[in-house]
Amino acid sequence: MKNVIIGQYIPGSSFFYHIDPRTKIIAVVVLMVATFLLETIWQVLIGFGIALILIIAGRVPIRKIVKGLKPLYVLLLFTLVFQIAFNRVGTIVLDATMQISPFSILFMIAATIIWRLLASFKKFSLLLFFAYLVGLFFIMKNLAFSPLWTTWQLTIYDQGLIMSGFVIIRLLIIITLSTVLTLTTKPTELTQGLESLLRPLKAIGLNSEDFALIISISLRYIPTILDEANKIMNAQASRGADFAEGRLKDKVVQVISLLVPMFIIAFKRSEELADAMESRNFVPGKPRTRIHDLKFNYRDLITTVITVLCLAGSILVKVL
């Protein structure tokens, strides 16, 4: 649990690393808006192509971006299933009678077991999952024999596939954009960029400097607090607590027994931290100088031009 470093930042020196964080944040937001203006599958495919060219040019490891997609598999799958099941527009591409019988249920259980057994090959997890879905489809379509319990009709329309492709690719673009941002920008730079961008909000009473300090201190303390949670868990495990197994009720009790000391320690910690900050002349709201400077350079200009072109392009295709 040591060395937990927050954020996905990976050190590097390509083009993206040297863009001012403010430019990057604004460009990503603008490009996301532009993506939502796109209306057809061809447009989002072109958008995705541009995004790919940019990340390859910026030498951002694609592997990391795929990793960033992991938490969204369920959402992507849901989109696919939803579109296929409910979209009734266009021409029919597949119309199959699905059959359920004791045999097919046995086969499906077998398929599930095989799929779970292969789950240790994490690299191919996505591929295996699709193979599993295809397998289920094949079983229901062809391996029913008798006695049949029930049958249902699976009808897929081409617009259902196209729409799900559209939604998924649009999501891919957005994830890619935000992943590129977090991969190539240090959390400190991100906070500083945000601070600078939020500065006008001083008019409505939000002090962006204090806000940025709060974020950066939270970032700084997350590893420490995780480390602490780990220590407490180990201490409790050595006294017989079992966090992995047990009934729900036991788990709830264990989580509470973890949270209570965590809260007490966190409060004590924040009190000591406040003392340390104050003793080092920190006065909330007082102007401070900074060691990190934000400076625009020619790269920001290039980024801005590309961003504006993309936005203009997507507005154009929407209007035309």
Add this chain to the structure above:
Amino acid sequence: MSYIDIQNINFAYHPKRPILQNLSLSIDKGQWIAILGHNGSGKSTLAKAIIGLLEPDFGTIDIDGMTLSPTTVYEIRKKIGIVFQNPDNQFVGVTVRDDIAFGMENLGVPQAEMLEKIDFYAEKVGMKAFLDKEPAELSGGQKQRVAIAGILAMQMDAIIFDEATSMLDPTARRELMDYIRELHNEGLTIIMITHDIEEALWAQRLVIIKDGTVFRQGTREELLKEPVTFIEAGLELPVGLQISNALKQMNALSLELEEHLWESSLKK
């Protein structure tokens, strides 16, 4: 007039439980003093009062000719820095560089000057190679040295160490003590709060606190002549002195042996 002059301060967190009671103490510029006392005797409370984190209910604290008050407290914090016990709870920056900068940023030091000073003082405390490291990648001793660098960079006159070594392993503790001695040799006033007598013996003058007031003070030679004082103050004697004390009570202590035991306690 001494550098720090504390006169008759009283302080209580809860009105019914006074912590500091009529405590008076003066500390000269460039002196290394140790403030000794058992757990809960009020040492940290005293340290917080000196840098104005707590306001005494009664009494005055003068520092470098200024009386501590809500208006002078910021001036005083430019002169006296403090290193706390838990290295993790005082590391404000995301990296070593940011942490050393924190105090200077608060004082509005120009950027170029800050960068120069960060390099200089990081080098001085031996942390130059770690400037871009995050606190999770540092040992406790390294974090304490970063805290010291941050204080030195603000050009302080005095540093309070509130049990700053107590969470370190013996080697790191020894290193930090050696380093503190260097700072003292360079003219800094050192106020070392501890409940470890051996550590306190590094100082020129010892002040023993008991029940929130000064119980006894003197040079280390003076206090070592009457080890019973430490016991009365609820402190644990170093092994060498414990033996010497026991032998003395049995009238079995030869002059030679006594000297030897003393030496071993004093040898730094």
